[in-house]
Amino acid sequence: MKVLKRKPELCIACHACESACSNTWFKEDNADKSCIKIKEEANKNVILSCTQCGECISICQVEAISRDKNGIVRINKNACVGCFMCVGFCPELAMFMHDEYIEPFKCVACGQCAKQCPTNAIYIEQE
Amino acid sequence: MNIEKLKSAHKLLCEYKYELGKIEKGYTNRTLYINVGDNTISEKPVTQLMKDKFIGGKGFGLYYLWHAVTPKTKWNDPENEIVIGSGPIGGITQYPGAGKSLVCSISPLTGMPIDSNVGGYFGPLLKFSGFDALELQGKADKDVIIFIDGNKGTITIEEAPEEAIDSHVLGEQLTEMYAENEEDKRNISVVSAGSAANHAYMGLLNFTFYDVRRKQIRLKQAGRGGIGTVFRDKHIKALVIRFAGVKGNLNNADDQGKINRTGIKLHKEIHDFDAQQCRMRQVGTANIIEVMDQYDLLPTHNYKFGAHPDTHKISSKVFTGMITQNTPDGCWYGCSLSCAKAVDHFELRTGPYKGQKVIVDGPEYENAAGLGSNCGIFDPHDVLELNFYCDTYAIDTISYGTMTAFVMECYENGIINKEITGGLELNFGNADASLEMLHQMARGEGFGKLAGLGVRNLKRIFAEQYGGDPVFLNDIGMEQKGLEFSEYMPKESLAQQGGYGLTNKGPQHDEAWLIFMDMVNNQIPTFEDKAEALHYFPMFRTWFGLNGLCKLPWNDIIPASNKHSNEPAKIPEHVQNYVDIFNGVTGKNIDKEQLIVQSERVYNFQRIFNIRMGYGKRIHDAIPYRAMGPVTVEEYLSRADRYDGQLKELVGFNPEGKTTEEKMAALRSYREDQYQKLTDAVYKRRGWTMDGVPTIEHLQAIGMDLPEVIEVVKNHL
Numbered sequence: 001m002k003v004l005k006r007k008p009e010l011c012i013a014c015h016a017c018e019s020a021c022s023n024t025w026f027k028e029d030n031a032d033k034s035c036i037k038i039k040e041e042a043n044k045n046v047i048l049s050c051t052q053c054g055e056c057i058s059i060c061q062v063e064a065i066s067r068d069k070n071g072i073v074r075i076n077k078n079a080c081v082g083c084f085m086c087v088g089f090c091p092e093l094a095m096f097m098h099d100e101y102i103e104p105f106k107c108v109a110c111g112q113c114a115k116q117c118p119t120n121a122i123y124i125e126q127e
Numbered sequence: 128m129n130i131e132k133l134k135s136a137h138k139l140l141c142e143y144k145y146e147l148g149k150i151e152k153g154y155t156n157r158t159l160y161i162n163v164g165d166n167t168i169s170e171k172p173v174t175q176l177m178k179d180k181f182i183g184g185k186g187f188g189l190y191y192l193w194h195a196v197t198p199k200t201k202w203n204d205p206e207n208e209i210v211i212g213s214g215p216i217g218g219i220t221q222y223p224g225a226g227k228s229l230v231c232s233i234s235p236l237t238g239m240p241i242d243s244n245v246g247g248y249f250g251p252l253l254k255f256s257g258f259d260a261l262e263l264q265g266k267a268d269k270d271v272i273i274f275i276d277g278n279k280g281t282i283t284i285e286e287a288p289e290e291a292i293d294s295h296v297l298g299e300q301l302t303e304m305y306a307e308n309e310e311d312k313r314n315i316s317v318v319s320a321g322s323a324a325n326h327a328y329m330g331l332l333n334f335t336f337y338d339v340r341r342k343q344i345r346l347k348q349a350g351r352g353g354i355g356t357v358f359r360d361k362h363i364k365a366l367v368i369r370f371a372g373v374k375g376n377l378n379n380a381d382d383q384g385k386i387n388r389t390g391i392k393l394h395k396e397i398h399d400f401d402a403q404q405c406r407m408r409q410v411g412t413a414n415i416i417e418v419m420d421q422y423d424l425l426p427t428h429n430y431k432f433g434a435h436p437d438t439h440k441i442s443s444k445v446f447t448g449m450i451t452q453n454t455p456d457g458c459w460y461g462c463s464l465s466c467a468k469a470v471d472h473f474e475l476r477t478g479p480y481k482g483q484k485v486i487v488d489g490p491e492y493e494n495a496a497g498l499g500s501n502c503g504i505f506d507p508h509d510v511l512e513l514n515f516y517c518d519t520y521a522i523d524t525i526s527y528g529t530m531t532a533f534v535m536e537c538y539e540n541g542i543i544n545k546e547i548t549g550g551l552e553l554n555f556g557n558a559d560a561s562l563e564m565l566h567q568m569a570r571g572e573g574f575g576k577l578a579g580l581g582v583r584n585l586k587r588i589f590a591e592q593y594g595g596d597p598v599f600l601n602d603i604g605m606e607q608k609g610l611e612f613s614e615y616m617p618k619e620s621l622a623q624q625g626g627y628g629l630t631n632k633g634p635q636h637d638e639a640w641l642i643f644m645d646m647v648n649n650q651i652p653t654f655e656d657k658a659e660a661l662h663y664f665p666m667f668r669t670w671f672g673l674n675g676l677c678k679l680p681w682n683d684i685i686p687a688s689n690k691h692s693n694e695p696a697k698i699p700e701h702v703q704n705y706v707d708i709f710n711g712v713t714g715k716n717i718d719k720e721q722l723i724v725q726s727e728r729v730y731n732f733q734r735i736f737n738i739r740m741g742y743g744k745r746i747h748d749a750i751p752y753r754a755m756g757p758v759t760v761e762e763y764l765s766r767a768d769r770y771d772g773q774l775k776e777l778v779g780f781n782p783e784g785k786t787t788e789e790k791m792a793a794l795r796s797y798r799e800d801q802y803q804k805l806t807d808a809v810y811k812r813r814g815w816t817m818d819g820v821p822t823i824e825h826l827q828a829i830g831m832d833l834p835e836v837i838e839v840v841k842n843h844l
Contacts, residue, residue, distance in 0.1 A: 061457055062313070063339055082375020083220040083461030084387055088394020097391060099384030102375045 001071025002109040003127050004036070004049050010121035011045040013038050017113035017122060024112045025105070033098050035107040036122070047122060050094040050107040056086040071127075077103045130304050138286040140271065143168035145280045148257030150379045153215030153712040154178065158187070159258040159282070161273060163361055164205050164265025166284050173259055180831065184214030185242045185672035186729045187260045188231030189736060192240055193835070195264060198739050202235040202353070203360045205266040211318070211366075212260030213250030216712050217675020219461075220375045221390030222704070223397065224677030226251045226459020228334060234352040234632075235328040236526070236581045237609035239740040240733060241352030241632050244672055246458025246467065247334025247345075248316035251675070252277060252370040255377050267362035274305060277370035287364050292322045293569075294333040295485060295519040298344040301367050302337060311371060312337045317344070318366040320355035321521030326571035327579025329526035329611075330355030333518065336458060338469075345469065346488045347458050350523040351635055352610060353581075359521075373460065381714030389707045390461065397463045397684050405683045410447045411456075411466035412492040412679075417442040419496070423766075424616045424642060426501040428555050429532035430605055430753050431762050433616040437505035441495050445507050464680050473511055477562045479569075480519075487515045496614035497528020502535055503555030513561060520569040525635075526581060529611035531561050533582050533604050542595040549573040582606035602758045607750050608633040608742065617754050619769075620646040621798075622657040625805050628750040629661055631733045631743075637678065638665040644696050658808035663697070669726035674709065681705075728831040731814075731821045738820065739839045745819040748806060756798045760787050763794075770794055820844060 018034035026033040039046040052073050057065045064079035065086060082102040087095045095104050111124040148155045156173045173187075181190045188210035195208045209232045219225045228250030234241035253261055256277025263273075272287040291297045298317045306312040317335045324330025332349040349355075376383055401407055406414045416438065419425035423433030439445075449470050456467040470487040490510055498513040499505060517524045531553075537543050538553040545552065549567075551560045551574055567575025578585065586604045589595035605612040610633025617623040623646070626639035641660055644650045651657045671678050686700045693699075702719050710716055717725070737743025756770075757763040763770055764787065774780040774790060778797045782790050810817055814825030820843045826832045 059463075061339075061460060080375075081220045081373050081460045082387075083463075084375075084391050085394050085461055085463045087391045088396075088463060089398045097387050099387065102383070 001052065001127050002111070002124050003052050004107055004109045004111070004114065005123050005125045006047040006049060007121050008045055008047045010119040011038060011047055012119055012121075013040050013045045014118060016116040016118065020113045020116040021107075024110065035094075035096060035105055036113050037096070048092060048094050049122070050109075051092055052109065053091065055089065055091055056095060059086050059089045061085070072108050073106070074108060075103060075106065080104070130300065133287075133289045133300060134304055136287070136289045137272070139283060140286055141166040141168060141284040143282040145170060145257065145282065147277075147280045150254065150377060152381050152714050153378045154183070155254055155257050155259050157258055158191075158212070158260040158262065159275075160262045160264070161282070161284070162265035163263065163267040163271055163273070163284060163363060168282055168284070180728050180833070181732075182214065182673035182725055182729070183259060184212050184217065184227075184229040184675050185231060185244075185669075187212045188229055188242060189240055189729065189733055191260065191262050192231050192233070193732075193736055193739075195262070196233060198741065200233060202233045202238065202357055206264060207233045207357060209263045209354060209357055209361070210260055211250065211253065211263075213254055214673055214675030215378075216708055218251035218254050219378055219380070219386055219390075219708065219712065220373070220459075221387050221461055222708050223390070223393055223457070223462040223464045223680040224459070225461065225675060227671070227675045227677050228253075228349070229672050229675070230332060230349040230354050232352075232354045232357045233740070234354070234609070235356045236353045236583065237633055237742070239608070239737045239742045241354060241610075242672060243332075243349035243351045243354055244637065244677070245332065245334045245349035246336070246347035246677070248336045248459065249318050249334045249366070249368055251373075251459060252314070252316050252368045255370045255373065256368060261366075263361065263363065265361065270362050270364040272301070272365045272367060273363065275366070275368045277368060278372070290364060292320070292325070292364065293519040294319045294321050294346055294521060295344075297365060298333065298335045298346065301365055302335065302344050305367050305369055311369070313339050314369050314371040314373070316368050319364065319521075320358045321519050321569070323520035323522045323565070323569040323579065324355035324359045326576050327522060327568050328353045328356055328581050328584070329523045329530070329579060330359060330521045331523045332358055333521060341469075341471070341486065343486055345458070345467065345486070346518050347467065348518060348523070350525060352632065353523070355521040378712055380712045382711040385711035386708050389704050389711070393680060393684070393704065394463045396686050400687075401464070401684055404685060406443070407464045407466045407679065407683055410443045410450065411468040413443045413446045413468070413490050413495055415443075415492050416495050419615070420500075422642075422647060423619070426496055426532070426614050426616050428503050429501060429536040429603060430612070430616055430618075431536075431759070432765060433618070435500055435503075435505070438500060440505040441499050441507050441510055446490055446495070449507060449511070462677070462680075464684060466679060470511055473515065475512060475515065476508075477512065477559075478516055478566050485515055487511045488518060489514045491524075493614045494524045494528070497525050498531075498561070501528050501532040501614060502561055504558045504561065505556070506558060509558035509562070513558070513565065516562070516565050516569075520565065522565065522568065525613050526611040527565070528614065529605050530578060530582050530585070531564065533585065534578055536603055537589060537595065537600070542589050542600070543593055547574065547593060581609065582611055583609045599758075602752045604751055605753055606634070608747055610634060612754065615640070615642060617642070618756055621801050621805055622651055622660060624750060624755055624802055625657060625661045625809055626664075627754060628748050628802070629806065629809050630665070631730065631737060634750070634754075638668055650696065654804055654808040655812075657805055658812040661809045662812045663723070666723045666726040666730060667697070667702070669730050670705070670722055673725060673729060676705075724829055727829045731826060731829065731831050732836060734815075734819075734821055735836050735839050738843055743819065744843075745806065745810075745817070748819060750802070752795060752799070755802060756794055757791060760791070763787055763791050816844065818843070
């Protein structure tokens with residue numbers, strides 16, 4: 001399956017990935033609506049993104065999260081009741097909430113961000 | 128299960144159509160009234176006064192109940208109501224524990240208002256169907272089912288002769304009957320009682336939710352005070368609600384983002400800390416069984432002792448191995464604390480369902496302590512079997528456990544014997560006898576039927592009919608105001624004696640649980656400190672019931688900030704969370720002090736409601752001596768070093784050379800006096816007279832000086 005991989009030591013915090021993601025999925029340039037987030041800490045940059053580990057699948061009380069045939073963990077927005085438990089329980093802190101939406105959102109390894117990354121700090125890999 | 132056959136036997140008595148509502152900032156601004164006596168259904172507007180003074184949930188329940196009954200109303204009069212409602216926050220899916228229903232009625236056990244807080248989906252679905260609360264009044268001739276379809280806007284009252292009475296069967300039947308397909312089952316919630324509620328005064332109501340992973344219904348209990356008995360007396364077999372389309376924003380909150388962020392913060396805490404703290408996700412409230420034993424707080428043998436060598440046999444570790452995990456067991460969407468545990472495929476060894484494999488909702492701590500240790504029963508299978516039958520027969524496990532422990536002590540003391548019990552050998556530890564008594568209760572037969580009347584009635588009957596010593600019976604009968612004590616040993620914590628005794632509905636720890644603060648951590652040493660705690664915590668905890676919330680996510684998960692807090696027992700960060708979600712839903716701008724005043728209004732209203740019904744005074748706040756100290760020589764000797772030490776250090780009484788009886792009398796005199804002094808301090812802090820009556824000045828100060836309230840109070844000042 002495809003997974004977005006990270007090499008945070010290469011990240012220069014240009015935030016191009018966040019723009020690419022939010023433009024792809026929400027049609028606006030808004031880092032708060034990105035499924036990948038770059039956190040600039042004192043001596044390093046941290047890349048938050050989904051590893052498709054699937055922990056959230058068993059967390060979801062209404063079975064709104066499942067793995068598709070390609071192994072990608074996806075949210076069924078129709079079934080989701082907007083509890084955001086998956087956001088609080090994500091071990092990668094890679095499930096997100098935005099005030100304008102009542103469902104969470106996450107990376108589905110589409111690769112649009114990786115295409116914009118100037119340092120190859122993120123890239124799509126087939127596992 | 129032939130659903131079509133069951134359904135074809137229904138006879139439509141009444142159909143009502145209504146406009147689907149709109150929820151604004153947590154309120155539908157409308158309630159539903161159903162009278163099963165004359166089959167009338169109507170809608171009532173929620174007034175601004177109701178929202179300002181009573182908030183919702185239990186507040187609305189008590190308000191409607193007050194106006195439905197008179198001071199003469201008995202629990203089985205047709206005008207008695209069962210009022211069910213959630214509250215303005217109820218139904219949000221982001222903050223754990225936000226799907227509670229509050230149920231109010233005049234109790235068969237206490238003769239005054241009772242309130243019970245229950246999970247399951249009914250309350251939120253009622254709100255999404257268009258109503259902030261439901262009043263049930265009247266008495267039907269034959270068994271009826273009330274069905275609310277919150278998507279179609281229809282309500283029907285249907286005569287329903289053939290369905291089961293017991294909840295684990297009836298819940299499945301009605302979920303199947305009223306769901307349009309398998310996928311729709313999650314949109315159904317059933318409220319029902321059970322066959323023992325036909326006979327016993329301690330009948331409860333089960334509220335279902337459909338567990339999509341197990342593909343079975345689950346039962347949550349409005350346990351306390353016999354509301355299921357009222358329900359069956361009205362010949363209501365079940366309430367069924369259907370609402371498809373639950374989303375996280377149906378409350379139409381003022382600031383959804385604020386609620387989401389507050390909820391996610393708590394989800395994260397639970398994710399990070401629960402496994403090291405209370406293990407609620409792993410084993411639920413049963414996590415404390417061995418902890419209570421360790422601190423001498425686990426009631427054993429009718430509260431004689433607080434620990435037992437066999438407790439390890441029913442410890443949380445044992446139950447962890449029996450409950451089936453890997454599923455998030457929240458009783459409403461979004462509860463990441465997920466305490467609602469279940470044992471799957473449990474094979475019953477007794478009763479009408481013997482040999483069947485069933486799902487047991489539990490065990491909760493109270494069940495293990497009440498059905499188990501308090502009755503000297505230490506086999507986990509017996510605890511689960513009793514738990515299952517109590518639930519499906521609709522019997523409150525707390526009242527049942529405490530009543531059975533009392534009956535067992537009476538049996539061992541010869542106050543009752545085999546002749547009176549019809550052959551039941553009710554010694555401590557006899558699980559078979561306890562189970563048979565429960566089955567008799569469900570059949571309305573024999574000693575079980577008598578036992579179902581509860582400890583208050585049994586004390587009287589044992590004295591009047593069987594020659595029991597009324598003083599001894601009053602000392603050991605662990606009830607107050609007619610309600611059986613819940614399952615904590617309060618002997619060594621004066622504050623907890625107040626936490627049980629100085630309550631509105633009776634000795635239930637949902638108002639205050641101060642044992643660790645008082646006894647273990649010594650944080651409230653003076654009467655004034657204890658009185659402050661017995662003001663703050665009952666008021667704070669009352670607030671959950673006004674809003675459709677559960678207490679557990681407040682202090683069964685502790686945030687990292689707490690160790691640096693000035694008042695760690697209050698969990699200040701979580702108090703602020705509640706302020707935030709209340710303001711986020713309603714658009715109001717309360718602070719933590721105003722939160723307490725909201726509760727104070729309803730709390731004092733309930734106190735005055737008790738007074739109006741002939742109770743609610745100082746005399747009714749007295750507690751049995753078993754709750755305060757050793758009634759028997761056996762108890763004294765079992766903790767002789769402790770008691771001798773206290774006589775020397777606290778009482779100024781030299782125990783040397785004294786008989787045990789003399790020492791017991793000195794200790795009793797001291798402890799009873801302490802309770803009276805505590806009562807004085809608490810009444811003063813709460814703004815009440817020394818007879819326990821709220822003063823008019825206090826009612827004016829908190830804004831609960833409604834004319835009908837003042838009218839009652841002024842006759843008692």
